[in-house]
Amino acid sequence: MELIIADSAGFCFGVNNAVKIVFDLAAETNERIYTLGPIIHNEQVVDKLAEHGVVTIDNPDEAEGPAKVIIRAHGVGPGTIKQLQERGLEVVNASCPYVVKIQKLVSEKYKDGYQIIIIGDKKHPEIIGINGWCDNTAYIIETDEQVNSLPHMEKNICVVAQTTFIREKWEKIIKSLNKRFENVIKFDTICNATDKRQVEAEKISKEVDMMLVIGGLNSSNTNKLYEICRSNCERTYKIQTASDIPPVDIKKFKKIGITAGASTPDWVIKEVIHKMSELDKQDFEMSFADAFESSLVTLTTGQITKGRIIGYNQSEVFVDLGFKSDGIIPIQEFSNDPDFNPEKSLKVGDEIDVFVVRVNDGEGNVVLSKTKVDAVKGWDTIESAFETKKPVAVKITEKVNGGVIGISSGVKIFIPASQISDRFVKDLSEFVKQVLQVQIIEVNKQKRKVVGSSRVLIEKNKEAASNEIWNSIEVGKTYNGVVKSLMDFGAFVDIGGVDGLVHLSELSWNKIKHPSEVVKVGDEVVVSVLEFDRDKKRISLGYKKQADNPWNKAAEKYEVGNVITGKVVRLVPFGAFVEIEQGVDGLVHISQISNVRLGKPGDVLKVGQMVEAKITELDIEAKKISLSIKEVNPIDPVGAKKEEAAVEPGEEIPTEHKEEMTNTIGESLTDEDNK
Template sequence: MEIIVAKSAGFCFGVNNAVKTVNNLLEKQKDPIYTYGPIIHNAQVVDFLTSRGVVKVDDIDEADSNGHIVIRAHGVTPEIYKKILDKGLILEDATCPYVKKIHNLVKEKCEEGYKIIIVGDKNHPEVIGINGWCNNKAYIADTVEDLEILDESDEKICVVAQTTITKEKWVEITTALKKKFENILEFDTICSATSKRQNEAEEISKHVDMMVIIGGKSSSNTQKLYDICKKHCNLTYKIETSGDLPPVDIKKIKKIGISAGASTPDWVIEEVIKTMSELNKQGKVDIVEKDGEIDFANAFENSFVRIQTGDTVKGKIIGFNSNEVFVDLGYKADGIIPLEEYTDDPNFKIEKEVKVGDEIEVLVETINDGEGNVRLSKRKVDAIKSWDDIVKAYENKTPVNAFVVEVVKGGVIASSKGVRIFVPASQVSDRYVKDLNEFLKRNITLRIVEFNEKKRKLVGSARVIIEEEKTALASNTWNSIEVGKVFKGSVKSLTDFGAFVDIGGVDGLIHISELSWTRVKHPSEVLKVGDNVEVTVIEFDKNKKKVSLGYRKIEDNPWYKAEEKYKVGDIVNVTVLRFASFGAFVELEKGVDGLVHISQISSKHLAKVEDALEIGMKVDAKIVEVDIENKKISLSIKEVKPIDPPSKDDSEAKDASGNSADDVEPSEHKEDMSVTLGDIVSKTTES
């Protein structure tokens, strides 16, 4: 009889960590030790810990305030943490890192307005804990039928999984969800250890005559292992200890498969294996033996890949969220790649470009990041691979595309496929750059101008490429330039007298008078730096490298259609613009001015124009002459309605102080005034 033991059977990292936390407290603490609920779903482990003084409580109020309380791997709601704090207990948080990540994920997405859906058992402590982190508002589905009450909608949905459910259930329910919701964000949060354990048990169950699943009666993941194996092997049994083993007819059963739930300790598994082996001393046991005895702990440990910090390893993507990518390395803990260590690409969309199941090569940065996970970097592996390409680019003087990731003293750091390149401030552009932050998070094309292989130092220059491009462009522009030719360009700078435009490596000037057909006080009224414009060459001098450009178009000239628009005898409404001794200049429309001679304003003689008109006044006038060629239009106001100045008869009499008759002061004030005037007359006579 051959016994095949699943390599992934037994404690997962989270469970092992929880039990280890309690054992460490037993060794170091004299204070009471409590666990919130059973530390794991295994009666043998719980009984063993109870015998050593550990107390299981189902309510925080059952614990004394001076004790330590351990949160099991399943995790709890925020309310439980608050109760522990209020009670004054010393918290020992053994929540599984994978479960903790789900807590953070649902909290984040709930705050972003997503409706949370949890695929799992609503009565399982892990699911209850997860739900607490989204204000207990999650919808929980354990079967496709549970989704029937959900209406189709376009609301934002975020769906996560209980870590111990089967992949089959996850796929089935998420497929059904996609039919109801268009805007759905999926996070496959099934624990990689769970998936590995389930896949391995399923594969073994296909090739054995009997399958034995070891685990606690209340263990969810143990039950799922049983359900999976039962589909392929009719003789599948779920047991807690070796005492629950069924009778085995070794004549009929040639192969027995053994696996165990995540909460099953190695000594229970070892006991079962020994019992099974005794049935057939010649039986083959596919695990490690030590001194004639089965060393399950060693076998379990040796089944994992060995990795060290600095190793470059391959793994398989098993999930991701908005900030991290999770990788199965075949190690006892999964790897995590923070988004900033995945790529430097500013346009990278994790949900579109990362695919679960893809193989990936990564660098091991830290074996344990504090939460039991392996911290990885894909970006650094890419950099190692890209180094040779960058060196070739240096040797061949070919341009390199990069992305500015950091502003440092004296320049910026740009990254090209993970390779960091220093760009001095003087080489970032062909112009003076006051604030280098304007280049941060922007793409930049560089030439590697300095290379130090020993120090792995690279210096790049954008300036040399820009100047070379400008030189080539300028040569083409000067070779093709001619008066009247139209160029497309970009506004480089503005001055009081005009705007400089790059028309292809050559800067030309649009004089302020050529910007608009109307009067412009400053070029900024028409253009701004960076504007793309179409200009016409007015004149140029190749020797002096000067080009004069026109921006205003003939068809935009208001005088262009004035001959058709304005006829002698027409009555038009005009605005008074300015005065001259011989008359008033008026505006017929923007860019078209006319003159009303002083003799054409009033029916009476005017000493000066302002006696009858005011700047900004709108009046009707008759066109008396049109000279389009010289851009002159003469008008008459008096032929429409003369504007006469006020007559002396109509004005009020003024006293010597300038007041009107109505404003004359009472008699006593008149007397005072006459004295004052007399004094003035007297002083004038004396002088």
């Protein structure tokens, strides 16, 4: 037979502290001593205390002064303490530190206007006591099904748990609460020692053929241990003492597991182990206490050691160190990241390196820091990056005078404003919470000073990208680019380390007055190379797509003889330009407007006027369409007589107007300096 004994079996710190207080008082004073309720749920301990004259009472009225009344580990509400003091009794508070923290939390949130919900057994003394700190107004639930029975609440909700509650049930209830209510904040107040004990019991009970759970019949945490073990091992027995061991032939079992509740003293566990050894005719000379002590590691302040995460809440991370007490890391000592989220980043069971700040914080806990370990390791990483010029990732945490501060490998890094970008940055706050690639340019370990530069890397990357582009560029090649700036004559686009110009005429097939009509700074665009000059480092880019050319579509839609309806968009001495559709204009010569000679087109037409006209000539390649209003519905001046046309059909357009007509119809610019 192999015995597997849980390392965490027996007294937790809170129970051990309460029992020690009572025994010490009994030895030091001749005054009458009471405990308000059994100091712990263990008959053997209560009987021993009774031998020392300690009397257990159920309510304050039973105590006779002068006397000391000890508040047990479960704690009580403020009303009970006041009642005892009003009777002239000296109150000695032996409440578990974890319970006291919950009481303070509930009191603060209740005063802030929160509705308190306690998850646990409403009949348990601990829960009754906690409820007293919010004037007994808390809703108390024990299952996720009970969430639906809660009333609708407009208030913010604060949720806490009984220290011995089963974590799996807690998580189910929290999910149900989050589904039902929007304004819920939760505090995981399950004692880390309880959590550790339950996790260990779960593991052992899956490996053994028989399981013994030692503890008082009324002990909440013992009953929860039994519940967990029973679900994994059918032969699970709950016993109070060695005399309760069931009459089974233990030689038939290869492995037997033993765990004990937080109210079980080590001498009771020792008796059970001894009785098991007798039953198996084996000699277990080492007591449970000796075995437990021999398995513990030793810790000293300033030591760096390994630990395993066993639990966490929004303010602390709990770590198993293999020591007689668990370690606690305040959240601010776990990570320097202001956006650190325990629920997203932590995983129970993960092994981490920790720095021992204090071996005992006065409440029996080991105070730890992970940031101090990260900083020690981080300096090695930063110094190596400085020597090798290897970039490091830096999360920017705050803006300061002259630059920003970021964190990398637990080390603070200053990035001057001039080194954060290769461009002028007016507001550095845009970089806060961003992660930047930075090159370390200065390290002074004695002054704890590190300076980094993003600009150095940006310029290096741009130079490499620029060389790659100039080595492979060719007319017609397309690039994905980003619009960097807008000018009256066009838009500059970064195509990966090199800027090229998209001229105004190359942004759209329609006539536009400014690039902002088509693109804006920051837009991602696809552009093609029209021409380039390696020596002058100039690139002309095209943005408008041939498929969008309205003249190509016009070739498919129109032919000579078609009658169209269009809008007069411009009047010139020799005629009027009519928009057939967006991007396609046709010219109505002055001789094709009216049946009479006109002095100017404006005699009968105005900009914006809708007219009907026939297509008399169509030259898509030259982007030229000739129209005639006269052949459809001539427009004559009021009272005018028919005279000779101003310019006979076929007559040459006056030389001074030829260039204007070509520019307007073809939308083509011949001034190469503008491109």
